[in-house]
Amino acid sequence: MIDIKTIAERDRSSVLHPFTQLKDFASGKLGDPTIVTGGKGISIRDAEGRTYIDGFAGLYCVNIGYGRTEVAEAIARQAYQLAYYHTYAAHTTEELAKLSHRLVQMAPGNASKVFYGLSGSDANETQAKLVWYYNNLRGQPKKKKIISRERGYHGCSVISGSMTGMSFYHDQMDLPFPGILHTGTPHHYWGAEHGESEEAFSRRRAAELEELIVREGAETVGAFIAEPVLGTGGITPPPSGYWREIQAVLRRYDVLLIADEVICGFGRTGADFGSTLYGMEPDLVTVAKGLTSGYMPLSAAIVGEKVYSVMEGAADRVGAFSHGYTYSGHPIAAAAANAVLDIVEKEQLSNRARVVGAHFQKRLKERFAQLEIAGEVRGVGLLGAIEFVADRHTKRRFDAQLKVGARISKAARERGLIARAMPHGDILGFAPPLVVSEGEIDEIVELAYQATRQVIDELA
Numbered sequence: 001m002i003d004i005k006t007i008a009e010r011d012r013s014s015v016l017h018p019f020t021q022l023k024d025f026a027s028g029k030l031g032d033p034t035i036v037t038g039g040k041g042i043s044i045r046d047a048e049g050r051t052y053i054d055g056f057a058g059l060y061c062v063n064i065g066y067g068r069t070e071v072a073e074a075i076a077r078q079a080y081q082l083a084y085y086h087t088y089a090a091h092t093t094e095e096l097a098k099l100s101h102r103l104v105q106m107a108p109g110n111a112s113k114v115f116y117g118l119s120g121s122d123a124n125e126t127q128a129k130l131v132w133y134y135n136n137l138r139g140q141p142k143k144k145k146i147i148s149r150e151r152g153y154h155g156c157s158v159i160s161g162s163m164t165g166m167s168f169y170h171d172q173m174d175l176p177f178p179g180i181l182h183t184g185t186p187h188h189y190w191g192a193e194h195g196e197s198e199e200a201f202s203r204r205r206a207a208e209l210e211e212l213i214v215r216e217g218a219e220t221v222g223a224f225i226a227e228p229v230l231g232t233g234g235i236t237p238p239p240s241g242y243w244r245e246i247q248a249v250l251r252r253y254d255v256l257l258i259a260d261e262v263i264c265g266f267g268r269t270g271a272d273f274g275s276t277l278y279g280m281e282p283d284l285v286t287v288a289k290g291l292t293s294g295y296m297p298l299s300a301a302i303v304g305e306k307v308y309s310v311m312e313g314a315a316d317r318v319g320a321f322s323h324g325y326t327y328s329g330h331p332i333a334a335a336a337a338n339a340v341l342d343i344v345e346k347e348q349l350s351n352r353a354r355v356v357g358a359h360f361q362k363r364l365k366e367r368f369a370q371l372e373i374a375g376e377v378r379g380v381g382l383l384g385a386i387e388f389v390a391d392r393h394t395k396r397r398f399d400a401q402l403k404v405g406a407r408i409s410k411a412a413r414e415r416g417l418i419a420r421a422m423p424h425g426d427i428l429g430f431a432p433p434l435v436v437s438e439g440e441i442d443e444i445v446e447l448a449y450q451a452t453r454q455v456i457d458e459l460a
């Protein structure tokens with residue numbers, strides 16, 4: 001029997017929780033921590049016996065759902081056989097070689113090699129170093145700046161946190177780091193001028209990117225990093241034509257494209273990768289989350305042939321590739337990833353996300369589009385969001401003090417649904433496990449709708 005009180009007290013007195021108001025947590029104003037004890041399919045259970053439909057797959061990662069014993073068994077098998085060995089100086093394991101081979105086969109762009117980390121943040125940190133390394137090796141030592149987008153999310157470490165384009169991730173943390181720049185967010189709803197079409201808006205964003213590159217000097221700009229679908233910044237699919245226009249600019253100025261597929265990768269959008277869906281041809285690809293469905297911490301920086309060939313070509317001159325972590329390519333994480341990708345393939349989860357995702361998008365629009373505070377209902381595949389505004393005709397935002405997004409998320413939670421209040425604006429986000437059924441989608445949409453109605457009544 002779990003002693004809930006003791007766990008809560010120990011936690012409150014000793015855990016520094018990410019993204020938590022520290023004083024409100026310490027004082028108990030936020031209530032006790034939720035002690036998560038189990039999960040099955042699309043639901044989790046807490047220590048008090050409550051179950052919640054996890055409409056956000058943890059943090060957009062548990063794509064295969066909770067409690068998959070095939071993965072637990074693969075983890076146990078590897079742990080019994082060999083729990084750890086490093087990958088420095090050309091050491092490997094069978095699971096790691098297998099995983100790397102399949103990632104090179106399936107990844108977008110002209111993939112050549114895979115470097116492993118433990119989180120999306122550290123993988124993007126690696127990508128920055130690869131851009132700098134590549135340009136040093138090919139005799140372009142000034143070509144180091146990296147451009148990301150306002151409202152892009154790429155992690156929380158020093159460089160990845162700088163790439164993240166939301167100021168509250170920077171404030172009081174001395175970020176962004178010099179050399180990391182930001183360009184406009186590809187969100188038509190907020191960014192378009194009156195009557196501007198999506199295509200025209202995309203061209204304008206591409207022109208702004210070009211202007212920035214020219215202003216900085218193309219010889220100083222190394223890479224552009226972006227999520228195929230903007231994630232934490234609001235779950236915003238790109239406006240039509242966006243990726244075609246952006247890539248034309250990058251090619252013109254010899255700027256590498258890093259596709260941050262941490263959310264989109266492995267089926268989330270209804271295609272294997274967001275890059276595939278939008279015709280992106282990245283030079284470097286970042287994956288994490290769906291790679292192991294969160295069953296083990298694992299990320300990868302997938303290096304395209306263009307960058308890798310320069311690295312190999314310079315090896316006689318510069319010596320060994322001096323980058324790596326104790327846990328790069330951890331065998332248990334690799335075994336978990338292989339078991340997860342087996343499920344993704346066997347159950348055709350990309351295709352499932354496309355079919356069930358179409359139902360999800362339709363239901364979300366049907367239920368919310370007429371609601372007076374639903375400014376925009378958007379999404380792709382099994383990623384969706386509703387943006388709430390005080391006046392949908394003028395797009396006037398709610399007073400931030402009202403915390404409308406957070407209140408709707410809380411009301412949903414009280415009904416047994418986890419849907420995330422996204423950090424930038426009054427946005428309710430959804431990213432259910434890809435194994436979700438159409439019936440479960442209907443339940444998720446209905447619970448979210450009821451929660452929204454409750455808050456509309458409170459605001460009246």
Ligand code: PLP
Nearest residue numbers: 119120121153154155231262263
């Ligand atoms: N990149 C994207 C697109 C993400 O959504 C995230 C996390 O949400 C990250 C990078 C950072 O990953 P992690 O939290 O594993 O460091």
